[in-house]
């Protein structure tokens with residue numbers, strides 16, 4: 001059975017000292033909640049502190065991006081080796097904010113995913129339609145295309161380290177959540193696409209999260225859907241009580 005993964009995406013929030021305080025407060029609140037994996041993806045400068053604070057807890061630490069080259073003249077970028085050495089286990093790739101504001105494309109998402117997998121990280125690959133695409137009725141085509149392009153050339157044996165985060169762009173940071181039915185349907189379309197690419201067993205195994213204004217109020221309904229295997233949570237992952245409530249909703 002596939003794992004439910006509840007992951008926070010802190011985006012550009014929290015300093016190292018705030019990170020330490022947050023994890024020390026969160027750890028006892030989520031202790032023993034073992035029906036899901038619990039991950040916090042944090043800014044690069046917070047990772048080492050987060051890894052230290054999370055030692056001996058059930059909280060795992062991830063980055064919010066990774067570069068695809070091993071090293072070299074890529075000012076401002078962070079390599080797999082750097083992330084590995086400080087204890088990072090997960091990496092978010094292709095978040096819509098990277099696509100919207102930093103020129104990320106399906107081609108670079110694919111390169112970053114390959115680099116992350118080669119280095120032994122769990123890759124949380126984000127995809128989803130923008131508002132106009134949903135209104136035009138082409139959501140299914142869009143997420144199928146993104147799934148194919150983002151995973152192009154990734155062999156079946158690496159798929160166990162891939163998590164897909166379905167994040168409709170119109171639902172991110174807007175307070176507009178996809179309905180549980182919409183989330184379930186679109187996660188199901190992605191799962192079907194995985195089945196076409198990798199076979200039915202791989203499609204059954206892969207964790208597909210929903211992300212976009214998931215919070216303590218709506219998490220239980222979303223997570224109850226058969227195709228929704230967790231959440232990638234922005235705003236609500238910055239509050240220990242809201243994040244704990246989402247973890248609890250995954251442990252019912």
Ligand code: 13P
Pocket residue numbers: 009095167171172173174175211212213214232233234235236
């Ligand atoms: P919000 O939960 O703040 O809408 O952000 C979702 C997201 O982008 C997670 O990656």
